[in-house]
Amino acid sequence: MLVPTGVLLGVLVLWELIWRVFSVPQFVVPLPSGILVETWQWRGYLLWHGWVTLYETLGGFALSIAVGTPLAVMIVYSPTLRRAVYPLLVVTQSVPKVAIAPVLLLLLGAGQTSKIVVAFLVAFFPIVVDTATGLAATPPELLDLSRSYRASAFKTFMKVRFPMALPFFFSGLKVAVTLSVIGAVVGEFVGSDQGLGYVIVSATSYWKSNLAFAAMLLLAVMAIGLFALVELAERLVCPWFAFSRERADEGVRL
Amino acid sequence: MIELAAVSKTYRSRHGEAVRAVEDVTLDVKEKEFVSLVGPSGCGKSTLLKLVSGLTPVTRGAIRIRGQEVREPFPDVGFVFQSAVLLPWRTVVDNVLFSIEMLGGSRHEHRDRAQALIELAGLAGFERKYPWELSGGMQQRVAICRALVHDPSILLMDEPFGALDGAPRPAGARARRRAATAAHGRHGVHAGLQGAERRGPEPHLHAGEPCAPQLRTGSAPCWCRRACCSACSCSGS
Ligand SMILES: Nc1ncnc2c1ncn2[C@@H]1O[C@H](COP(=O)(O)OP(=O)(O)O)[C@@H](O)[C@H]1O
Ligand SMILES: [Mg+2]
Numbered sequence: 265m266l267v268p269t270g271v272l273l274g275v276l277v278l279w280e281l282i283w284r285v286f287s288v289p290q291f292v293v294p295l296p297s298g299i300l301v302e303t304w305q306w307r308g309y310l311l312w313h314g315w316v317t318l319y320e321t322l323g324g325f326a327l328s329i330a331v332g333t334p335l336a337v338m339i340v341y342s343p344t345l346r347r348a349v350y351p352l353l354v355v356t357q358s359v360p361k362v363a364i365a366p367v368l369l370l371l372l373g374a375g376q377t378s379k380i381v382v383a384f385l386v387a388f389f390p391i392v393v394d395t396a397t398g399l400a401a402t403p404p405e406l407l408d409l410s411r412s413y414r415a416s417a418f419k420t421f422m423k424v425r426f427p428m429a430l431p432f433f434f435s436g437l438k439v440a441v442t443l444s445v446i447g448a449v450v451g452e453f454v455g456s457d458q459g460l461g462y463v464i465v466s467a468t469s470y471w472k473s474n475l476a477f478a479a480m481l482l483l484a485v486m487a488i489g490l491f492a493l494v495e496l497a498e499r500l501v502c503p504w505f506a507f508s509r510e511r512a513d514e515g516v517r518l
Numbered sequence: 519m520i521e522l523a524a525v526s527k528t529y530r531s532r533h534g535e536a537v538r539a540v541e542d543v544t545l546d547v548k549e550k551e552f553v554s555l556v557g558p559s560g561c562g563k564s565t566l567l568k569l570v571s572g573l574t575p576v577t578r579g580a581i582r583i584r585g586q587e588v589r590e591p592f593p594d595v596g597f598v599f600q601s602a603v604l605l606p607w608r609t610v611v612d613n614v615l616f617s618i619e620m621l622g623g624s625r626h627e628h629r630d631r632a633q634a635l636i637e638l639a640g641l642a643g644f645e646r647k648y649p650w651e652l653s654g655g656m657q658q659r660v661a662i663c664r665a666l667v668h669d670p671s672i673l674l675m676d677e678p679f680g681a682l683d684g685a686p687r688p689a690g691a692r693a694r695r696r697a698a699t700a701a702h703g704r705h706g707v708h709a710g711l712q713g714a715e716r717r718g719p720e721p722h723l724h725a726g727e728p729c730a731p732q733l734r735t736g737s738a739p740c741w742c743r744r745a746c747c748s749a750c751s752c753s754g755s
Contacts, residue, residue, distance in 0.1 A: 403603060405599045405600075405601060405603045406603050406605075408568070408573050408597075408599070409597065409599065409603055410620065411573055411591055412571055412572075412573060412591045412595065412597050413591070413593060413617065413620035413621050414590070414591050414592075414593060415620045419620065423616075423619065423620065424605070427605070427607055428605075502607060504606045504607045504648055504650065505606070
C-alpha cells in the first residue's frame with residue numbers, strides 16, 4: 265500500500281513541476297492542484313452526479329449477479345443448456361457494448377434504466393464464467409464423498425459445490441463491479457443529462473478540463489471503493505479462503 | 519458379509535480404449551474381519567474399494583453385502599479417501615459432523631461421539647481449527663473420524679496412512695495406533711498400507727484374522743501386515 269501511494273504522489277509532484285516549468289495551457293491538461301481545487305468547489309454538483317452514476321452501477325451490478333449466478337448453475341448442470349447458451353453468451357460478449365448502447369437508449373429511453381442495462385451487459389459475463397468454472401472445479405473425490413451419503417443434487421450443491429465455488433464467484437464479482445462502473449459511464453456518454461459520464465462530456469465541450477478531471481477522479485474513487493467493498497464481503501463470507509491465501513503468501517515470502 | 523464374485527471393472531479412457539482396472543476378483547469378507555488390499559500403484563486398489571462402496575458400477579460379476587447386491591452407494595459405510603478431502607470452510611468438528619448432516623441425522627445427538635472420536639485420533643484441542651491449520655496427517659485423521667461418526671458397520675479406507683506425515687516418530691506412531699483403534703473391531707476392507715508398492719504386479723488380496731489383538735501391542739503401520747498378511751512375505755517394518 266505504501267509503495268503505490270508513494271509512486272502516485274511522486275508522479276503528481278512531477279506532473280505539477282513539469283507543467284509549471286513549461287507552462288502547458290491548463291485547458292488542455294490541468295494541474296493536479298487545480299483539479300483538487302475544482303473538485304472542492306464543485307463538490308455538491310459532483311456528489312449529486314456521482315450518486316446518479318453509483319445508482320446505475322449498483323443496479324447493473326445487482327442485475328448481473330441475479331442473472332449471472334443462476335445462468336452459471338444452469339450451464340454447469342445441464343450439458344444441453346451449456347451447448348445452447350454458451351455460444352450465445354460469447355457472441356453477445358464479442359459485440360462492443362459501446363455499439364449496443366445507442367440502440368439500448370433508443371429502446372429504453374435516455375433515463376437510468378438504459379444505463380443499468382448497459383452496466384449489466386458488461387458485468388454479467390465474468391460472473392457467469394467464473395462461477396461456472398468454480399462449480400465445475402469441485403474435486404471429484406468431494407463429489408464421490410457426497411454421493412457415498414446418497415445426498416440429493418440440491419444438498420450437494422448447497423453444502424459442497426456452491427461453498428467450494430465461492431472464491432471463484434467473488435473473483436467474478438470483483439471484475440464485474442469495476443466493469444459496471446465503465447458500463448454506466450458508457451451509457452451516460454451516449455445520451456444523458458446526469459451522471460459523471462455526462463459531467464465529463466459537457467465539461468470537455470466547454471473546455472472545463474479541470475471539472476472533467478475532477479469527475480474522473482471521483483469515478484476512480486468510486487471504482488476502487490466498490491472493489492474494496494467486494495473484497496471485504498469476500499473476507500466475511502469465505503474467510504477460510506483469504507486466510508489460506510495469506511498463509512500461502514507468507515510461504516512465498518519466506 | 520461382503521462377497522465379491524468374479525468382479526471386473528473396465529474403464530473406458532478418453533480415446534475409447536479399454537482400461538482393465540480390476541479383473542476377476544473373488545473375495546469373501548466375514549463379519550469383524552479386517553482385510554488389506556496390497557499391490558503396486560495402478561493395480562486397481564482404489565477401484566476395487568469404489569466398487570464395493572457402490573460409487574462405481576461393476577462391469578462384470580457381482581458384489582453382495584449381507585446378501586444384497588450393491589448397485590448404488592449405501593449409507594452403512596464409512597469411506598476414507600486417498601486424500602483427506604475436508605471442507606476448508608468447516609472446522610474439525612464440523613468436518614466430522616458432515617457425515618451426520620449429509621445423512622440427515624441430528625448434529626446435536628452426535629456431538630459427543632464426534633468429540634470422542636476426535637480425542638481418540640489425538641486431535642483434542644484442535645476441534646475449532648480449520649483444515650489449513652492442520653498438517654496433512656492430522657487432516658487424514660479428521661477424515662477417518664468423519665468416516666466413523668455415523669457408526670457404519672463397514673469401513674473402507676484407501677491408503678489412509680499414506681499421508682500420516684512429519685510428526686516426530688513416537689508421536690506419529692501413537693497417532694497411527696489411535697486412528698487405527700477407532701477402526702478396530704470393525705469388519706472392513708482396507709486398502710493399501712504404506713510400503714504396499716513392494717508387492718507383486720497382481721492385485722494382491724488376502725483375508726486374514728481380525729487385527730484387533732495386535733492393535734494394542736504392535737505399532738500401527740506394520741500390525742496389519744503382520745496379522746493379516748503373515749501368509750505372504752510382507753516384512754513388518
Ligand atoms: N476414472 C477412470 N477412468 C479411466 N481409467 C481409470 C479411472 N480410474 C482409474 N483408472 C485406471 O485404472 C487403473 C487402476 O487405478 P486405481 O484403482 O486408482 O489403482 P491404485 O489405487 O491401485 O493405485 C489404473 O491403470 C488407472 O489408470
Ligand atoms: Mg489408489
